[in-house]
Amino acid sequence: MNVQICVGSSCHLKGSQIIIELMQAALEKNGIQDKVNLSGSFCMGVCNRVGVTVSVDGEPHTGITRDNFSEFFREHILEKLK
């Protein structure tokens, strides 16, 4: 699975770094770091007012924040790897 976290200027200001850290920790905690190819991305053109854009296998998800990260991770990464 390819997961890209946007580090474009808008997403960067809204916490890309925090999302990268949460992502790395969650992948490790679930022992799936080998199944996910994690990388950064330039602006995906879907900047959201509240959060960061993360694409999963080419499908962008907007508005990811510290608060909704766990839900996003479970629904769009963990569940899809099962």
Ligand code: FES
């Ligand atoms: S800066 Fe992330 S989608 Fe534009």
